[in-house]
Amino acid sequence: MDKAQKKFRLLAIAGLFILLTVLLAVINGLNFTMAAHDADELTGNIAGRQGAFAPGSGTEQPGEPGFRMGRMGPMGPDSPEMNASLRYFTVSFPDGGEAVMEEFRISAVTQEEALDWASGLKKESTGWTRGTYRYRVYRMNDKTYVTVIDQGRELLPSFRILVISLVGEALVLVSVWLLLRVIGRMIYAPLEETDRKQKQFILSVNRQFRQPLTILYANTELTERENGPDDRSRSNRRQIEKMNGLIEKLGTVGIFDESRMDREEVPLSEYLCAAADREAPELQSAGIAFETEIEPELKLEADPGGMSRMIEEVLQNIKLYAKSRAAVRLCREKGYILLEARNDADLPDGEVKQVFDRFTKLENGKEDHAGIGLSYVKGIVLAHNGRAGAEVSGGEFILRIRL
């Protein structure tokens, strides 16, 4: 359940991060785009007046009748106040002639530096140069003009908004993470309790069913001694065996769930070799081509009984469902020990996610099996902090266990 909580928090934060990042990217992108648009209006104004800025949208000067500002009024790029605050220069390049400084109203560079700067921008376009300067290149009267305006002060609020966005996003993510930790415990506590009770129940059922089966065996024996074996007593024995098998598996799932494991150095390679050698003759006689690829000397700190049963159950799954071929592989991979079992079982891809569900029997499930096998394997694997997964690929059912 702890892993489920962490996964939930991670997914929630990842989703929030993506959402916030997209939203803030759009907002900041629009902000900077509008700043560029305003700058282009200014350079457009300058380009329309042969390289020199004039406020208003017509030829009239402020104070003259008919003087008009643009659609944004005093806040717009053609406001009369821009006359005092706009920093720019315009250089003209006559065809075949030398560059001429037409307007120089900037403090950050000398005229010579400005001429050099403009020389590097002589393509018909508009854009940003040296970070916060906007330029426009235009042709007029057989000359190429380059106007560069300083937008540093105008961009400062946009940069502030960008920084505030980033800091704000980080704060939001951290706050939500902390909130999820608190709320997560409240949400998951009942689920954990339910899970714990389920496991306790399974363990308790296992324990409580075992002893009565001993009594049933004994009473069946006594009855047969008195009256002789008959169909009923044989039927009783078969049913007791079936219940015994079921309880065997239920019990081990319960035990692992309760973390009552031993921890020993388990020679996994040897266990798998031994189990595979044991099963190989039966698989062969069933017409199943069985291959093994077992890296030697692989060991793991684990419960010996659990590892033994996990391997048995994996091979049992092959015995039950393989049609003509199967393989097991044990190797070290990326810091894990990987146990991979493949067989050509008939399993629709959509059902593969259910193979680990307790008591779920799929369409190809065997009648006399309770659907516990792979849930049992997963219980053992999870108790060892491992991962178990299954997929259908290339006509094969592939079980992968990482420990």
Add this chain to the structure above:
Amino acid sequence: MRILFATADRDLNASYRDILEQDLGQTVTAFDGTQVLDLLFRETFDLVILDRNLPRIENAELIEQVRRKGIPLFVLTDEPASVRMLTQEPLPSVFLAHPFTPQQLETLVSDLRRCAESREKPVFAGLPVDLSGFCFESGPGLTLGEIRLLTDYLRGREIGKEDGVLIAALNGKLARAGADQTFRYTGQKGFQLVANHG
């Protein structure tokens, strides 16, 4: 043979009293640890079969008392034997998990008697084994299952069908007893005693 059979379940006690009396000998039943200790003090038994969850007295205390008298002891459990159970001290002669059949119990009793009456002192991994005492002479106790595994091995019979728990427990006891060998699976030859690597 006189047998003490003790579980907290009356039906189990009744069924097995009948079976054991038919097959092995006089059987006395008890329902809790206090009764067991009282009977052990007053009477003589050739075999004791106890449930692991008998009320009133800790199971370890009961095992200690029975083993002190040198009586072979079965402990009935509600789970398969784990490495932890097999390496505890004091150790019973047999852990028998529910459910079991009367035949399984009787087979184990025969094996137990054969072992207890044996005068052999085989050597396993360089360590002498006291079969009647169910232990290595140098210390760690052994259950019947482990003794069967050792004797099968010494007689050249294949082992490896035993589950990993028994072999893991035995390897732990070999290490505690100071042996320089452990059981390893060697492929075609199955499990073999192999010298420990440095």
